[in-house]
Amino acid sequence: MTDAPGITLQGDYLIEQKPLFTGVDLTVPAGQWTCLLGRSGVGKSTILRLLLGLDTSGQFNGQVRANDDRAIGPRASYMAQSDLLLPWLNLRENVVLGARLRHEKPDLSKADTMIARVGLSAYATKKPGALSGGMRQRAALARTLMEDRPIALLDEPFSALDAGTRADMQDLAAEVLQGKTVLLVTHDPAEACRLGHQIALLTPAGIAPWELPDTAPIRSADDPQTLQAQAALLSYLRAVP
Numbered sequence: 001m002t003d004a005p006g007i008t009l010q011g012d013y014l015i016e017q018k019p020l021f022t023g024v025d026l027t028v029p030a031g032q033w034t035c036l037l038g039r040s041g042v043g044k045s046t047i048l049r050l051l052l053g054l055d056t057s058g059q060f061n062g063q064v065r066a067n068d069d070r071a072i073g074p075r076a077s078y079m080a081q082s083d084l085l086l087p088w089l090n091l092r093e094n095v096v097l098g099a100r101l102r103h104e105k106p107d108l109s110k111a112d113t114m115i116a117r118v119g120l121s122a123y124a125t126k127k128p129g130a131l132s133g134g135m136r137q138r139a140a141l142a143r144t145l146m147e148d149r150p151i152a153l154l155d156e157p158f159s160a161l162d163a164g165t166r167a168d169m170q171d172l173a174a175e176v177l178q179g180k181t182v183l184l185v186t187h188d189p190a191e192a193c194r195l196g197h198q199i200a201l202l203t204p205a206g207i208a209p210w211e212l213p214d215t216a217p218i219r220s221a222d223d224p225q226t227l228q229a230q231a232a233l234l235s236y237l238r239a240v241p
């Protein structure tokens with residue numbers, strides 16, 4: 001039995017009275033990975049913020065709901081596009097920041113395991129300023145995965161990683177977040193086709209689904225059906241105005 005809920009968002013969003021998107025009807029099924037793709041600026045990060053109940057710059061006319069009618073924000077771990085690492089804390093302190101903010105005793109042993117799993121053990125006591133962009137992103141991923149929440153909202157969490165590390169981190173995230181309700185924003189068709197139970201394409205006119213191979217993720221990168229789906233998705237994304 002999982003307490004990971006299904007989530008829906010329906011509605012329109014305006015910035016300075018002009019529609020950014022209209023008629024969006026997004027369903028994120030319980031306990032599965034949904035990948036959200038779409039042109040830059042179409043509103044993907046905004047959707048994550050709306051799900052979390054955070055401030056946005058525009059006006060949302062619609063509704064956000066978990067299928068158990070409980071609040072989403074307090075049950076969600078969120079990895080923003082910017083890593084949001086606190087520069088005065090070292091990597092380990094950043095990874096346990098959630099517990100510290102909740103005035104809980106941090107689980108340092110779990111933190112060190114997570115830091116090891118993102119390949120940063122040698123940097124556990126370094127400040128973020130001593131880390132490369134890709135290392136900082138892995139540190140932010142470790143902090144997100146530390147939070148054992150039923151919902152994970154991830155905004156391009158692997159975008160700064162080299163191809164090999166990216167595949168490793170995708171595997172790690174898929175393992176740690178198994179059974180959680182995950183919404184992953186990505187620009188990478190290969191990533192979406194590898195990780196997604198479903199793909200949602202956001203356009204100004206709403207959400208369109210994208211067909212995936214009838215196999216369970218995480219899919220092998222060299223699976224012919226997965227390769228075919230990712231090539232078709234890339235062609236489609238190039239043609240979207």
Ligand SMILES: Nc1ncnc2c1ncn2[C@@H]1O[C@H](COP(=O)(O)OP(=O)(O)OP(=O)(O)O)[C@@H](O)[C@H]1O
Nearest residue numbers: 015020038039040041042043044045046047057081
């Ligand atoms: N802080 C802000 N102030 C004003 N407008 C904003 C702000 N943040 C975003 N926007 C506007 O909201 C729109 C949607 O932004 P959002 O970040 O949700 O897009 P996105 O699809 O996630 O883009 P990307 O793929 O480039 O990350 C943008 O077109 C931008 O004009």
